[in-house]
Amino acid sequence: xxxxxxxxxxxxxxxxxxxxxxxxxxxxxxxxxxxxxxxxxxxxxxxxxxxxxxxxxxxxxxxx
Amino acid sequence: xxxxxxxxxxxxxxxxxxxxxxxxxxxxxxxxxxxxxxxxxxxxxxxxxxxxxxxxxxxxxxxxxxxxxxxxxxxxxx
Numbered sequence: 001x002x003x004x005x006x007x008x009x010x011x012x013x014x015x016x017x018x019x020x021x022x023x024x025x026x027x028x029x030x031x032x033x034x035x036x037x038x039x040x041x042x043x044x045x046x047x048x049x050x051x052x053x054x055x056x057x058x059x060x061x062x063x064x
Numbered sequence: 065x066x067x068x069x070x071x072x073x074x075x076x077x078x079x080x081x082x083x084x085x086x087x088x089x090x091x092x093x094x095x096x097x098x099x100x101x102x103x104x105x106x107x108x109x110x111x112x113x114x115x116x117x118x119x120x121x122x123x124x125x126x127x128x129x130x131x132x133x134x135x136x137x138x139x140x141x142x
Contacts (some may be wrong), residue, residue, distance in 0.1 A: 011136075
């Protein structure tokens with residue numbers, strides 16, 4: 001799954017890293033392009049809810 | 065020394081993991097919107113958040129947990 005997450009700095013990507021670690025999913029963060037790629041069986045809603053905990057704007061791009 | 069008689073308490077919560085202003089803003093917005101939180105000031109330099117809250121609705125631990133939930137590391141410096 002591919003998400004847009006409005007991260008602007010290391011601190012923001014650090015927060016995304018921690019919330020995803022707590023969820024226990026495989027993921028990859030592309031800070032410059034504000035993209036987060038998650039490999040998981042979890043539903044997209046769960047993934048969006050988790051990402052939104054960081055207080056950032058989150059939009060779902062596609063099941064890449 | 066939690067004074068429950070007044071409806072307002074304030075606490076300093078250490079916040080690790082903030083490196084820019086947008087982290088500060090998202091914490092102020094998110095924690096500031098919690099029920100029972102009257103005011104929040106986040107200092108990037110001091111790496112801490114001063115929170116004015118209603119002890120009946122929030123507690124040092126619930127506030128620290130809320131910060132952890134956001135992906136930052138909250139710590140209470142009593």
